[in-house]
Amino acid sequence: MKNQHWLDEIKWNADGLVPVIVEDVATAKVLMLAWMNREALSLSAETGQAIYWSRSRGQLWRKGEQSGHVQQIREIRLDCDEDAILLIVEQYGGIACHTGRHRCFYRKLQNGQWRIVEPVIRDPAEIYHNPGR
């Protein structure tokens, strides 16, 4: 039986989830915030591919399964309170966001408004029609 004590050290929230910050090893940018349950984290560590828990769909979410924009895991880190994870990844295609942008944090607060400050790299219609191209 495999040693998975490291999973027991995590303080899962009331829903059995932990927030996961995802950073791009190439650009050093924060790409997105996602969530994992125990199974998702265990599978991610085992396979080296980022697998999250989709709260909206209520199921495991293999990042890139539709878009082809998979994330290869380079590092898994834990914070001092054991209630947040930092994942350092190689982002396939350089696109993490479903809007076709490099990352999900593309809006910046300026003069009391959220302004889009990062470009769409690839049209989402194209991404989800021809995944992984």
Next chain:
Amino acid sequence: MKNQHWLDEIKWNADGLVPVIVEDVATAKVLMLAWMNREALSLSAETGQAIYWSRSRGQLWRKGEQSGHVQQIREIRLDCDEDAILLIVEQYGGIACHTGRHRCFYRKLQNGQWRIVEPVIRDPAEIYHNPGR
């Protein structure tokens, strides 16, 4: 009356909170994950200093109020789902973590164990005894 529509665009969770990723402008490292309620984010934006909601203490937490390690906000960003914030800050003293390390994500998963891979910069006993020195 001040325009705070931008606060209404955020999808606060059931506890009225949003997770906040904090990145250091100097090192481009993710320092910590914290939480804000509406008041904390409004005050943070107004004052330019990071103010979080302490879930353990159930009150506003002016980052650095005890340690002197305040965070000056450079950017506030919102993600595509409007349920996560990215804060880019200047970290006073270069220490974000209460353990005296640069950041809270100082443990890395290696061979099924969380290994400490970042040094203590300043003894916490010293930090909390002589804040801000």
